[in-house]
Amino acid sequence: MHITIYKYFLTVSKVGSVRKAAELLHVSPSAISKQIANLEHIFKAKLIDRLASGIQLTEEGKILAHHMEKTIREMEIARSRIDEMNGTLSGTIQYATIEGVAKDWLFPSIKSFNNSHKNVHFNGKILGSDSVYETIRSGGIDFGIVMDTKIPSDIEAIKYFDTRLTVVTPRNHSLALKKNISLKELEGHEITILNPEFLTRQLITAATQKLGFELNIRFELDSIEMIKHYIEDSNGVTILPHFCVTKNNHDTRLASININECEVQKCFTIICKKPGRHLIKAADCFIEELCRHNTLE
DSSP: OOHHHHHHHHHHHHHSOHHHHHHHHTSOHHHHHHHHHHHHHHHTSOOEEEETTEEEEOHHHHHHHHHHHHHHHHHHHHHHHHHHHTTOOOEEEEEEEOGGGIIIIIHHHHHHHHHHOTTEEEEEEEOOHHHHHHHHHTTOOSEEEEEESSOOTTSEEEEEEEEOEEEEEETTSTTTTOSEEOGGGGTTSEEEEEOTTSHHHHHHHHHHHHHTOOOEEEEEESOHHHHHHHHHHHTOBEEEEGGGSOSSGGGGGEEEEEEOGGGSOOEEEEEEEOTTOOOOHHHHHHHHHHHHTOOOO
16 A cells, blocks of 8 residues: 555544645645545545544544554654664654743754754644643654653653743843742732643642632733733733743843742653654654753753
């Protein structure tokens, strides 16, 4: 069976639409529909259900997609190993990451790596830590980057980085000159903060409950970058992991104040993967470079 058919079927299964898959693959929707029909004939099973909102895989389709992904993965590894023998790194590095580390750590590292290794491609997702774990478990990515107090027992840690929570304000804010701050000092301020799905919010909620008070939370968002823009324009206050505010570009207009360490549970930013997963050489080399160019200190 031709590998192109695999790619057609897997793309449809991932985007949930024949039309969207056709746009991504630069082919006609009819060409994809014809190949799916051929697959259904070969396997004598219905592989997709067509819905008003798109398509979804049948149980038979899910089984086929799972094994197709493994086959394509093995071919990718084979190609990578052959290229290694000829002194070249190649292949696609698949990852999922939390938002906070992407802009100032992960993306610059990808750019640098791509400049040196033209045959390496990246395929990434921005997710919450729980979703990163699920994608690792499914075998869909080579590595993930999460923020957690500890990782689940079925996930393998590659590298831990100490992570602090900080109060972030515009530089003209009354709190901006402080080097350290207690959460109690925020009691009279209106707070913009990440929503409860984020570990940052969970740790702050646990800390304030332990201290016996509640923050005056007036605005919740699910985007770190949007929170940073909002508090700058509103002269507001937020709480973020320390690496979310850097001295680069836009962030020069924001101040970061360390929260007293004894008040908040210790947490980490962690590069991790599925135990036993074989990484292509390009992925191994990229992770090593990512750790060398660590900006999370």
